[in-house]
Structure formats: C-alpha cells, structure tokens
Amino acid sequence: MGLGDSITEGGDSFSCYLYPLWEKLFTAGYAFDFIGPRESACRIGSLNHCGFSGQTVEFLESKIDSLYRLYPADIVLLHAGHNHFAEEKPVPKMIASYKSIIHKIQIINPQVYILMAQVIPSKKLPKYAYIPELNEQIEKMVNELGSDRVRLVNQAEGFDWERHTVIDKVHPNKAGAERMATVWMSALVQILLPSEITYRPEIVSYKRLSNGESLHLHIFKPENLSGQESRPTIVYFFGGGWTHGTPIQFYRECAYYASKGMVAVAADYQIASLHHTTPFESFDDAKDVIRWLRSHASEYRIDPERIAASGASAGGQLAAALGTIEEETGFINYKSNLLVLYYPVVDNGPEGYGTEDMKKQYHKISPLHTISKRTPPVFFAVGTEDPIVSVKTAELFKQKMTDNEVDCELHLFEGAGHPIFYYRKALDETFYKVRQLTDAFLIKHGYIR
Incomplete structure (x- = not known):
C-alpha cells in the first residue's frame, strides 16, 4: 500500500511511482496487488493507493487506524513529508505522527513491513527548507525503533530536483517517478521471497x-x-x-x-x-x-x-x-x-x-x-x-x-x-x-x- 500525499497519488501534470513500481514487480515475477481507497490513472487503467494530495502526515495519522483496518496491506510504503511550511518548525510533530502511524499499523498487524522513506528534496524554498532536517530525524527514528519490520528507505539520496521534478520543483516528472520506483524496488526485494520467474525480454x-x-x-x-x-x-x-x-x-x-x-x-x-x-x-x-x-x-x-x-x-x-x-x-x-x-x-x-x-x-x-x-x-x-x-x-x-x-x-x-x-x-x-x-x-x- 502506497501511503502519503500527492507524491504518492500523482496528478495530471506530474507522475507518481505507482505504475513504474507495478511494472518492476510484475516483470520480476511477483504476485501482488496495490490496495487502498483511492485510484490513480495510469496506462493500465488505474492503481489503488492511500495517497492524499495536499495533506500532511498528521492527517494520515488521524485516518490510519480506519484506513489500515479496511486495507490491511502486508507492506506499507510510507512517503509523506510535504505540505508544511518551514516557519512552522514542523519536524518534531511530524516525527511524532510517523511514530503514531507505525504503532497503530503494528497493533493491527504485527507482521506488517513498513518501509519508511526519507522524502524527496524540493527546491520550493523557503517553504520546504525543513526537509533536510526532517530526513535526518526520520533516519534517527527508524534506528531508535530497532525493528526489522520498519526499514529506512532513502528516497532523498540521488534525487535531483532539477532533473527529477516538474516545473513546480516539488512533484516527480517521469524520470523522478522512475527513480522513486527503483529505490522502492531495491528495498522490496530485501523482504520479498524470491519469485519463481523473472522476465528478461x-x-x-x-x-x-x-x-x-x-x-x-x-x-x-x-x-x-x-x-x-x-x-x-x-x-x-x-x-x-x-x-x-x-x-x-x-x-x-x-x-x-x-x-x-x-x-x-x-x-x-x-x-x-x-x-x-x-x-x-x-x-x-x-x-x-x-x-x-x-x-x-x-x-x-x-x-x-x-x-x-x-x-x-x-x-x-x-x-x-x-x-x-x-x-x-x-x-x-x-x-x-x-x-x-x-x-x-x-x-x-x-x-x-x-x-x-x-x-x-x-x-x-x-x-x-x-x-x-x-x-x-x-x-x-x-x-x-x-x-x-x-x-x-x-x-x-x-x-x-x-x-x-x-x-x-x-x-x-x-x-x-x-x-x-x-x-x-x-x-x-x-x-x-x-x-x-x-x-x-x-x-x-x-x-x-
């Protein structure tokens, strides 16, 4: 289940990682499905997810209990860190919300894997000047949790806003979505059982x-x-x-x-x-x-x-x-x-x-x-x-x-x-x-x- 904001959901003028990740998983021979209450259009029709454009991680925290009970995914891909302003000094409360989300999901399903992403950087400044600090604190949080079922995924490293975002300097373009999918896939293969066949045409x-x-x-x-x-x-x-x-x-x-x-x-x-x-x-x-x-x-x-x-x-x-x-x-x-x-x-x-x-x-x-x-x-x-x-x-x-x-x-x-x-x-x-x-x-x- 993709859990996050517009970067998970995608939009008319920008891409999201869902379809390129779907391609990678299918080509690698895995049996899987994307679940969630929302749908995003793509070349195969649509894919389900829990991405909410314009919303914060605090919003996700307020909804996650009911959402996850309805859509109890085996793996949650959590990328949510935008939609605040730097002057709010939002990082401490965001970290508290991440911890709450993880706790609520684990109460429902102790066997779930949560891939916790350090979020992609943005050149929309000063609004998103807090993101480097946020990513440092996300890494610290995951290390402190010390759970093999909560894993850090570094979506920030190697993501270049000049090459990987659309004109707003925030949302991924096609190349950015492809890069995010590649990073998610590298993390997923570490926890998925080997597939019976991999397609290499x-x-x-x-x-x-x-x-x-x-x-x-x-x-x-x-x-x-x-x-x-x-x-x-x-x-x-x-x-x-x-x-x-x-x-x-x-x-x-x-x-x-x-x-x-x-x-x-x-x-x-x-x-x-x-x-x-x-x-x-x-x-x-x-x-x-x-x-x-x-x-x-x-x-x-x-x-x-x-x-x-x-x-x-x-x-x-x-x-x-x-x-x-x-x-x-x-x-x-x-x-x-x-x-x-x-x-x-x-x-x-x-x-x-x-x-x-x-x-x-x-x-x-x-x-x-x-x-x-x-x-x-x-x-x-x-x-x-x-x-x-x-x-x-x-x-x-x-x-x-x-x-x-x-x-x-x-x-x-x-x-x-x-x-x-x-x-x-x-x-x-x-x-x-x-x-x-x-x-x-x-x-x-x-x-x-």
Missing part, C-alpha cells in the same frame, strides 16, 4: 513516432537455437479498449511459448490515454509490427510464413484485423498466418462495439465484416457472460469462417465475462484451461510440439 524499437518517441517490441527468444534454424512466432497485442494497456500483460504467455521453442513477442502500440490516438492508428502500428518481424526474420530466427497474431479484447481486434483486413493492394506483408484470439472485439460495425469513426468506416477495421477465404485459421475464446463480445457474435464469426472453408475453433467459457480472467490478479484454473486449449491449437497447426 529483449526490448527493441520497431517504430519512431512523429513526436520522437519510439514504440517497442518485447522479444522472448527460445533457448538452444542451432545454425540458421527458424522458428514459428507468436505476437501479442494487449487489451484495454485502444485506450489503456501494456505489453507486460502477455509476459507470462511469451515466456511460456519461448520455452516451447517459439519466438514470442509482446507488442506496444499507440493508445488514446498516452498518445491521444484512435484505433486506426493502433491498427497501423499492428501492421508495422508484422512488417518489422518479417524484415528482421533472419536476425531473430523467425519463420516469416509462421507468424501467429494474438491478443485480448481490443488487442484481439487488432490481431484479428491482421488476418482479415486487406488494403487495395492486398495485405502488403502484414498478414499473419494464424490467429489466437481471446474475447476479441471483432464486430466494429454499426451495431457493434467501437468508436463512431470505427462504425462509420467498419469495412476498414471490423474483422467480422471482412472474413474471406484468405483469412488464416482462428482460435477464438470467449465467456458466455461477456457483455461486449456476445456468444451470438462469436458464433456468427465462426459461421463466416466455416462458409469460407477456414478452420475456426470456438471455445465458450461458461459464466465467464470480459475478460475471461484477470492477468493482474491471482491466476485460476481458467487461465490454465485457456493455455491448454491454445497449446492444442498450436500443436494442430505445427507451431509447437
């Missing part, structure tokens, strides 16, 4: 945007490649309504299929929350992903004639479109050879799901309306209670595939909604059932053994 740029940013592929390569042997490839597009999401969603699947001998790729693409784009730009990116993989086939030992496109929800729509949407000159090297679709939003027509522009131009974007004999074989998984992708839509998709004499496996998951399972939560038997069925489909088409 090769991350390469496949496209440069007009603003100078790059889009990346996260490539998981199989071991023991010999000679010039080429391998089948599966590329995943994350879900999130063309608005949110992260390639990290499919790290588990990528690592698994790389262990089965495939080249596995999690693709980033433009989304509305970050790039203010439409699904049409997302689809252009998806096409460029396949083109890049084919143009770099020899470098990554990719069989250019065995590329499976996969994805969930909006990512499933992009994957499906790679196998169905043709431009005037054909597929021009972006068509996938196999489709593995998880609750894909395939109907973007006038009565389907999507933006108004999609519905007006559905013949350019809607997989359901563009199936042909050139569509590759499809694996299609959807829940019977999915409020976005109905069973009727899934069955119509399968019927159109059958009419065009193309293989389509439709798997209905009784009682499941949208999504079928949540990748950010503990995995259940549904996840492994989906994997089992996907394995069988890939074996049938010669992609794995």
Whole structure:
C-alpha cells in the first residue's frame, strides 16, 4: 500500500511511482496487488493507493487506524513529508505522527513491513527548507525503533530536483517517478521471497513516432537455437479498449511459448490515454509490427510464413484485423498466418462495439465484416457472460469462417465475462484451461510440439 500525499497519488501534470513500481514487480515475477481507497490513472487503467494530495502526515495519522483496518496491506510504503511550511518548525510533530502511524499499523498487524522513506528534496524554498532536517530525524527514528519490520528507505539520496521534478520543483516528472520506483524496488526485494520467474525480454524499437518517441517490441527468444534454424512466432497485442494497456500483460504467455521453442513477442502500440490516438492508428502500428518481424526474420530466427497474431479484447481486434483486413493492394506483408484470439472485439460495425469513426468506416477495421477465404485459421475464446463480445457474435464469426472453408475453433467459457480472467490478479484454473486449449491449437497447426 502506497501511503502519503500527492507524491504518492500523482496528478495530471506530474507522475507518481505507482505504475513504474507495478511494472518492476510484475516483470520480476511477483504476485501482488496495490490496495487502498483511492485510484490513480495510469496506462493500465488505474492503481489503488492511500495517497492524499495536499495533506500532511498528521492527517494520515488521524485516518490510519480506519484506513489500515479496511486495507490491511502486508507492506506499507510510507512517503509523506510535504505540505508544511518551514516557519512552522514542523519536524518534531511530524516525527511524532510517523511514530503514531507505525504503532497503530503494528497493533493491527504485527507482521506488517513498513518501509519508511526519507522524502524527496524540493527546491520550493523557503517553504520546504525543513526537509533536510526532517530526513535526518526520520533516519534517527527508524534506528531508535530497532525493528526489522520498519526499514529506512532513502528516497532523498540521488534525487535531483532539477532533473527529477516538474516545473513546480516539488512533484516527480517521469524520470523522478522512475527513480522513486527503483529505490522502492531495491528495498522490496530485501523482504520479498524470491519469485519463481523473472522476465528478461529483449526490448527493441520497431517504430519512431512523429513526436520522437519510439514504440517497442518485447522479444522472448527460445533457448538452444542451432545454425540458421527458424522458428514459428507468436505476437501479442494487449487489451484495454485502444485506450489503456501494456505489453507486460502477455509476459507470462511469451515466456511460456519461448520455452516451447517459439519466438514470442509482446507488442506496444499507440493508445488514446498516452498518445491521444484512435484505433486506426493502433491498427497501423499492428501492421508495422508484422512488417518489422518479417524484415528482421533472419536476425531473430523467425519463420516469416509462421507468424501467429494474438491478443485480448481490443488487442484481439487488432490481431484479428491482421488476418482479415486487406488494403487495395492486398495485405502488403502484414498478414499473419494464424490467429489466437481471446474475447476479441471483432464486430466494429454499426451495431457493434467501437468508436463512431470505427462504425462509420467498419469495412476498414471490423474483422467480422471482412472474413474471406484468405483469412488464416482462428482460435477464438470467449465467456458466455461477456457483455461486449456476445456468444451470438462469436458464433456468427465462426459461421463466416466455416462458409469460407477456414478452420475456426470456438471455445465458450461458461459464466465467464470480459475478460475471461484477470492477468493482474491471482491466476485460476481458467487461465490454465485457456493455455491448454491454445497449446492444442498450436500443436494442430505445427507451431509447437
């Protein structure tokens, strides 16, 4: 649980450490969740926390008993030291509040770990001239407590307000949030049990945007490649309504299929929350992903004639479109050879799901309306209670595939909604059932053994 002020919560004009820390924990293979009554927006939608913008540590002390009883986290990340003025001489009462917060949490849960941060420095002076003294006293307090379950985390050291804050000289910019996340992570690995797997993809740029940013592929390569042997490839597009999401969603699947001998790729693409784009730009990116993989086939030992496109929800729509949407000159090297679709939003027509522009131009974007004999074989998984992708839509998709004499496996998951399972939560038997069925489909088409 992140506990603090606006530096924990984040804001429209500045970053916070929550999402970059979430990325680091997920990539390191840990099973975890962020909890709290408040939410902060990020590229995966939102993350929960106990950050209260504009509030002091004394405010947190007044609320912590009820807050922690409702959200009894195993680990508390406490960073709170702003929102006072130097002329108040606030340090003694702030230290008293820290001690009270720690005591109240430990009364409720004696096994809790509390990571007590020395707060990041600020150049907003003279208001925050007290912070160096505060950080000295925080260190002294933690040492005096002498508890292995209350640990000092030095967020101040190496944090440079000139490089790491926005124009207000207080709140972290993207680099500052990343630095804070790195410091938290270094402290967390000292108390967390070792994870079973750590994900280490090769991350390469496949496209440069007009603003100078790059889009990346996260490539998981199989071991023991010999000679010039080429391998089948599966590329995943994350879900999130063309608005949110992260390639990290499919790290588990990528690592698994790389262990089965495939080249596995999690693709980033433009989304509305970050790039203010439409699904049409997302689809252009998806096409460029396949083109890049084919143009770099020899470098990554990719069989250019065995590329499976996969994805969930909006990512499933992009994957499906790679196998169905043709431009005037054909597929021009972006068509996938196999489709593995998880609750894909395939109907973007006038009565389907999507933006108004999609519905007006559905013949350019809607997989359901563009199936042909050139569509590759499809694996299609959807829940019977999915409020976005109905069973009727899934069955119509399968019927159109059958009419065009193309293989389509439709798997209905009784009682499941949208999504079928949540990748950010503990995995259940549904996840492994989906994997089992996907394995069988890939074996049938010669992609794995």
